[in-house]
Amino acid sequence: MDVTNPLGQTRAAPANRVRPSRRVADRVLRFSCLAATVLGAIVLGSILLMLIIEGLKGLSPSLLTQPTPGPGSEGGGIANAILGSLVLTLIGIVVATPVGVMAGTYLAEYGRASKLADLIRFLNDILLSAPSILIGLFVYTLMVRPMGTYSGWAGGVALAIIATPVIVRTTEDMLRLVPGSLREAGAALGAPPSRVIMSVTWRAASAGIVTGIILALARIAGETAPLLFTALNNNSWFSRDLMGGVANLPVMIYQFALSPYPNWQGLAWAGALLITVTILGLSILARLVIKPQRAR
Incomplete structure (x- = not known):
């Protein structure tokens, strides 16, 4: 797009250029957000995975039919x-x-x-x-x-x-x-x-x-x-x-x-x-x- 100055002369408008420092800052911020998201997902996923694995081990036919057992007792439910x-x-x-x-x-x-x-x-x-x-x-x-x-x-x-x-x-x-x-x-x-x-x-x-x-x-x-x-x-x-x-x-x-x-x-x-x-x-x-x- 051309720009007209007060003297009637026209010149080409300078292209919109992003400073290299801004690009670097943008990439660093994007990487940091992505890394934090991945880290949080890994932590939460590992907790959920451990819960599923250990929880499935504790499932039994008596889990939903019997009361909780006493100390040292076997069997029972919740x-x-x-x-x-x-x-x-x-x-x-x-x-x-x-x-x-x-x-x-x-x-x-x-x-x-x-x-x-x-x-x-x-x-x-x-x-x-x-x-x-x-x-x-x-x-x-x-x-x-x-x-x-x-x-x-x-x-x-x-x-x-x-x-x-x-x-x-x-x-x-x-x-x-x-x-x-x-x-x-x-x-x-x-x-x-x-x-x-x-x-x-x-x-x-x-x-x-x-x-x-x-x-x-x-x-x-x-x-x-x-x-x-x-x-x-x-x-x-x-x-x-x-x-x-x-x-x-x-x-x-x-x-x-x-x-x-x-x-x-x-x-x-x-x-x-x-x-x-x-x-x-x-x-x-x-x-x-x-x-x-x-x-x-």
Whole structure:
């Protein structure tokens, strides 16, 4: 392209040339990013490969039918730990879902830029980044010490506290993506805000809200630290009132992996593989649920 100077003379524009130093810096950065990616993939792949190999070795017909064995015993399974984990996770998600959805709805529909909403968001961000062991200690002080014993109820409350901020954040974000024209259409028909929220905005954001609940479920499925202070563990089936130690997979894996018994170590590997597959399945389910929402 020619350039005309003030004197009316034309000259050819200089070609856009990249300095050699920039090219070198670009190549170095690309190589560094690629090397870091490959290194991370190798480390994660080796961990996953070891988990699969050792976990498959621990699989047996009795794994899902028998309770965990005593120290030095042969055989046994993890059926009681699986059932205990299901119960604790169910308690946590049942408590966290209504609280998280209603709080997220308030932030997106009612609070918006109010000072109370800003305070709730700030506290929610703190809970999202808080170490789970601190939540376990909090519930231990709040419930376990006054009750005088470990319990499944305390474990469920600890898991609910961990799951709630995830649901709050996801619900608020999904409701904010709903177009304002839908709310205006509901209001134009004479519907009160509560009816618009229940019949329009919740329905429009239902896939995203369900995805947040599934992600919160995957978040608490493998938590160990809070259960060490609340539900602890045992080698038998839990009682109906959930009082006393409740068997669960995360704490069972932690205790059995540190034990000197090969049978316990094999069960720990099998339990770790089971939790990994479960969390992977929940993550895939969350993506499948939110995919139609993104396609709209």
